Amino acid sequence: MNRRTFVSSLAVGGAALAAGSRLYSAGSSAKPKARIGIIGCGWYGGVIYEAFARNVDATVVSLCDPNARNLQKTLQAVARHQTAVPRTFADYREMLAAEQHDIVVVATPDHWHALNAIAAMQAGADVFLEKAISVDVIEGEAILAAARKYDRVVQINTQRRSNPLYLEVRDKYLRSGKLGRIGQVETYSFLGLEGWSAGPIPDAPIPAHLDFDMWTGPAPLLPYKAIIEDRGWRAFMEFGNGIIGNVGVHMLDKVRWLLDLGWPRAVSATGGRFAKESFSNTFDTMRSVLRYPDLDVSWEHRMWGVSPIPRRHWSDQWGARFIGEKGTLNVTMFEYVFTPTGDGAREGVHMLSKTGDLENVDFGAANGAYRETEDRHVQDFMQAREERGAHRRPIADVEQGHISSACCILSNLSLELGRPLVYDPKSRAVPGDPEATRRLARPYRAPWTHPDPATV
Incomplete structure (x- = not known):
């Protein structure tokens, strides 16, 4: 094929x-x-x-x-x-x-x-x-x-939920029991995004073609930097959710969908801004763990150093490893590889392979597969x-998107507060933690008003 x-x-x-x-x-x-x-x-x-x-x-x-x-x-x-x-x-x-x-x-x-x-x-x-x-x-x-x-x-x-490769993964390996009992899933990104970790960037005049006050809206009004206009706004926590909210949300959502997982029992995260001085206030290093019954789902990113994964293509650098009793299944955007426990041969498929296996990969076809x-x-x-x-x-x-997004947001908040968080979606609170509960809704810049789930 x-x-x-x-x-x-x-x-x-x-x-x-x-x-x-x-x-x-x-x-x-x-x-x-x-x-x-x-x-x-x-x-x-x-x-x-x-x-x-x-x-x-x-x-x-x-x-x-x-x-x-x-x-x-x-x-x-x-x-x-x-x-x-x-x-x-x-x-x-x-x-x-x-x-x-x-x-x-x-x-x-x-x-x-x-x-x-x-x-x-x-x-x-x-x-x-x-x-x-x-x-x-x-x-x-x-x-x-x-x-x-x-x-x-x-x-x-x-x-990623609409990627045809993942339907094959779900049925052949996860629902079939081929992995055996799964006790851990590791999601990761080593994409680098070097531009985000650059040194200080000076403020700049607001260009005439941009209404920066309207662009900022309910967020804090920061000094303008030219990188904000060219997709660099993700480097600022005032406007986005950092690396985990940009690329991690895809991996965590994929895992939740494939394993039919809902809200985690607890979220904890460690990390920080470790590598070097940067204009960005996102975390350049993070490890987050979502705790489910008898299962940990983790996220890891590092925006510096050498990737532990040999790089053939950028799509190799972020994915999810399902670790089971009978083997490990690694799933990236275009590829899955199953490595059985013991002496068995590994197997898998790369969507860009000309021969329908893991060989003869044509990375020039990536845009078509993505489309x-x-x-x-x-x-x-x-x-x-x-x-x-x-x-x-x-x-x-939207409910599934909300859960996956909230897992990223709670991870960032757990890292900032330095403690695990247990979010209760019924009460919309972190029981026993008034500070964390207060920070579930960020202040809005006037005259914008934060939406209330009870009155939308």
Whole structure:
């Protein structure tokens, strides 16, 4: 079986297994129609839009971003797919008041997700929301409460759940018992992200094309640095969730999905800013442990030094190791490798292999395989919208995205406080720890108001 046959066969057979019914095919005349608005027109807003353009008969009616350059880039991308020119806005509230949307894509920095997504749901739209879904736990609770109150379909872009490779992993190794009893799962990233660990970066004048006050919104108003505009906002905890909330959320969500895990009993983390002086206030070193009954799920990242994993491609540098009595299963974005306990031969599949095994890997095909996963994730979202009356949830439903995001947020908080945390989603508190409970909701900069799960 060659690479294309392998990926395509899983995309068809696996989709039916995951969703319980057919999915739309890219290029099909059965493409569903939708009026779409996009809030956040930077890099990944564009990636998501292209996935919708491939799989949906989409008319983009609105674009919103306080960065005029981002708006212009996205207008050019939209022009390749439709003749109608979307209206543009700097303020998402004006966008939602001016147009009616079937779907709103929220691809803003993390600190905006809650206000953007809740307002879109209140305006009558289903939402395709970037991860992590929030910058604090109570924001996530509010997004979930709004989705259920307004009966909206909300797909979180933890798209690993739509990777056809993982369906094979789940059924062949995890559900079959081939690993035996699993007592530990180790998730990790050694991607480096060297630009984040650079030395001091000077403040800079705010460019004319950026409304930085609106971009900052409810977050603290920091001095402007040019790196913020070029995806570097993730290097600041004021706007995001650090490394674990950027790449770790994908790995932890993947493990939770494959093993059907809910809220952990406890979260603990160690680490810090150890390597060198940097403009970034994220943790360059972390080890977090999510405690489940008879199972630890850990996360580890280090943004410095040499990776312990031989590097063939960036996709090799982050993944998850399932450690069982009968062997270890390592799963990255495009590959799984099973190494049995004892003298047995290892086995596995690389999605980019020309021969359907672990050899003859063509890393030049990575973008195509990645696009296929993005396509399936959008298709699943559209199918969930069509089956709304049957209460069919999307594969990355907002509740699952909330749990995975909260695991990252609680890990950061545990490291900052220096103690384990036990979060109770029923009371929305950390029992016996008033300081941790208080910090489940971050202060908002006036005049913005933090959403309340009880009143959204």
